[in-house]
Amino acid sequence: MPPLRRLRALMLPALLAALLLPAAWAQTDPYPSRPITLVVGYPPGGSTDLTGRAVADQLGKVLGVPVVVENLGGAGGTIGAQKVVRATPDGYTLLLGANNEIAIARLVSPAVKYTPRDFTPIGLVASQPMVLVASTASGIRSVDQLLQAVRARPGHYSYGSSGVGTALHLAGEMLKQQAGLFMTHIPYRGVGPLTTDLIGGSLDLGVFVLSSGLPQIRSGKVVALGLTQKDRSAVAPDIAPLADHAALKNIDIGVWFALMAPPQLPAPVAARLRSALAEALKAPELRKKLEDSGSSITPVAVDMSTFLDAETAKYQRIVDFAKIRE
DSSP states (O other): OOHHHHHHHHHHHHHHHHHHHHHHHHHHSOSOOSOEEEEESSOTTSHHHHHHHHHHHHHHHHHTSOEEEEEOOOGGGHHHHHHHHHSOSSSSEEEEEEHIIIIIHHHHOTTOOOOGGGSEEEEEEEEEEEEEEEEGGGOOOSHHHHHHHHHHSTTTOEEEESSTTSHHHHHHHHHHHHHTOOOEEEEOSSHHHHHHHHHHTSOSEEEEEHHHHHHHHHTTSEEEEEESSSSOOSSOTTSOBGGGSGGGTTOOOEEEEEEEEOTTOOHHHHHHHHHHHHHHTTOHHHHHHHHHTTOEEOOTTSOHHHHHHHHHHHHHHHHHHHTOOO
């Protein structure tokens, strides 16, 4: 055999072994094989963080690896969301996000460059209604009284939310749009100062996530006027939806939480995560944790692309109506 042909013959097995090495490695290192980071775009203690920690704990049990929450607060959750959009699509960096940073933020802020389609959606986790409340000093005790008062004095009444472009802000603007009301929006930096002004009587109305508003409602410090979702909540079945009133029958907006991954996540990894999430959401302990925080488990079988398109279209209509811009 000529020397050159002999050399090629000797090199061929080594070359084949090198080419097969990644495949062999993949077979011996199935996903997941190391801890997963679950990014939450808010500081500890809020509804998104509580949901994220509950999901991380149960998801880790299902997947057999630690799922570690990383709180990356700032810019209404968009800093954390942006990190996940830019992360390596290997399944080891995920987002537990809410509609604020996933779908609403880019509609009101030109600084937000990603869209819901820039994520690989894993699935919905939970949802929670918001609740419209009135201060005791306002004298408003029902939806009828609210409509009569605001229509009699357009521009006199104001409502507060936890910030411009949040789901709470959009809920207030949806109320104005549906009933033809003229009220002023007062954005606050969080629930604390909003609650203080409502209790003190310097603010007429406020929109809360249900879990944040319930303590003040139960103590009688504010008056619950109605939920922003069409269905009653198992957490507070005594509070009727605003949509029960004929003038507000099309009001249906809530806060939802979803598990999202970076774009171009490999299909087998996405399938494994979706299966694990579905199993995790069946666990009674996770269900109890979410219900204790005011949330309800959402159907895992929802088509996420269709859902996100519909939600984004709904938010766009409200943003256009109210001319909301940051």
